[in-house]
Amino acid sequence: MSRLCLGVLFGGASSEHEVSLVSGASVLRNVPRDRYDVVMIGITKDGRWYHYTGEIDRIPDGSWEKEHCTPAAITPDRGRHGLTVFHPEGVENIRLDAVFPVLHGKNGEDGTMQGLLELSGIPCVGCGTLASAACMDKTVTRTLLEQAGIAGVRWEKVMCYEMDSFDEIEARIEKNLGYPVFVKPANAGSSVGISKARDKDSLKAALEKAFVHDRKVIVEEAVVGDEVECAVLGNDDPFVSVVGEIVPEADFYDYDAKYKDGTTALYIPARIEPEVAQEIRRTARQAFLALHCAGFARVDFFVRKSDRKVLLNEPNTIPGFTDISMYPKLMEHSGVPYPQLIDKLVQLAMERAGANG
Template sequence: MGKGKIRLAVLFGGRSGEHEISVISARSMLDAVDPARYEIIPIYITSDGRWFYWEGFATGGPPPDDTFTAYVPVTDPTASAFLRSAGGEHELQVDVVFPLLHGPYGEDGTVQGLLEMAGVPYVGSGVLGCSLAMDKAMSKTVMRAEGIPTVDFVALDRETYENDGAKIVERIESAVGYPIFVKPANLGSSIGITKVHKRDDLGPALDDAFKYDSKAICEQGVAGRELECSVLGNLEPEAAEVGELRPTREFYDYEAKYVTEDTELVIPAPITPETRERVRELAVKSFLVHDCRGLARVDFFYVEDKDIVLVNELNTMPGFTPISMYPKLWDAIGLNYSELIGKLVALAFENSEDRKRNQIKYSAAVRI
């Protein structure tokens, strides 16, 4: 980079049930970045998917309405700017993008594909890492193949369920025992998740999960402590401290995450040094197995009486406010929030440089 400020476009909001969470994360980030180093370009994506330059976001200005200029991403990598106003009269120059979006159309590889097309450096994992981590069934299948311990599960599709519900129930019960966690395969923030204790409640739980996704997953419920570990890096990632979540509700559901906020975060988690190391090693291994880049928070179940550590899931764009687990686990070992953002941006440039090494043209002999 030259001597000027880095133009960092933060994408936030988005077409997802986690829209509001993303706005909160973005606001925290804006407050924390060094204004001497970065020029932040706040790009707000509405729930229906329109992109706006939210002028005054940092100073508490009102959310964009129709009087604001809508922007469209330009996928032509040779274009003069990545963002252009819908009418073409304005352009926004961007050096790097921070897709601070959670859930579908943000953390699932879709926006990453767009950024790849445009040739813009961006923070975090690419298409494969994001989509693999987002799909709870695929993620577990790959982890199991690589020897990473996970809960038992069965994946289901909506059409088969609608055509033959009784058979599906049979399949579920032969694979996992109650309590069963029924979840949409591709979502987050505990949306659409039900803890099911008996057969009668399976149907309504599946109906709910299938509202959000055509694929659902039923998992063996485990009675374990919930541990989390933050990972940072590209091909040689490092693990931070291990933290523990102590939900006061039956499980860490949407209410506990964002409404009551009475879940306790214990950092460092009170576990033995051996368990801490096992969690950190599994966190790094899971990151690599998913082909992640930049950052991921890896979530675990720890069944203490049997001394079993299971990976629950990977989040490629974890909650990112200063009081969120991801940054706090770095802070606990001496990397503060604004330094963390600096590292993530540096990793984004490193990643983009590496991609540029890939040869695109192969044969000049074949004419088109």
């Protein structure tokens, strides 16, 4: 069987650029080379695209940008169906059979890249445009999940233009949620811009911090309980992994704990009751389908300590793929090793593109 040509996108114009480099390098190291010819496509933090032909080991620290880079772009022209590379001597077109956008956060996980690939006619690993956009916006996600009857934490939405009425906002939040609360940009992933507020003053500071990343902010009640996750893989009939448990040393599972310091304790399987684990896996599948996800997603939950109620926290449509990331760890524990996982994800993308085509 002839090898397929797989484009792997890494970097991106996002606050999560650096972790995407690490995830992208990890994916590249694990692509089954007997099945795929790989085209590496790097995007700088300021949004410049390059066809990269250097060593994978130069990607994580950002030094890939210094050499072996040729300006390039994925074109929406379906006749080209791939990457256009702009060499000094002329243009080269590389046909891509599929693309894996290992891009976290804005301009990669939010439906923008998925829309470009849909226009281009190139199968895209992971969720499509609609699901990516819906899952990126935490307020939209909450609304859709509530409509589907899936329980989550209590929340309030705050827009940046409402800050002139901060006293009214604060009174509403204190009444409906109580302190402490978590304050998050609605459209930033992986704990970027998130703070825990314990009173009026810290709430104002947390809102101002979140508004640096987005004009819309979600404020959520703080839940005392277990933080657990499971990995979902598939299209119309998805497989759900075992449940994993996260015990962060910090006040919450922030960006550094997820991707940098490695101090968070991970337990696979989670140290929870079997019936609770079963409910989590069932709910993850229900949410995946309700949000029209495809390919893969990591779904995060809380299990409240007081009554063991399962509360869906959020789905992640392009979860981390670093060495300390939960998604590949959960899948490996469930019998799907990393190289096989990547192969399966590409096949799922091509299956969905064929069905839509």
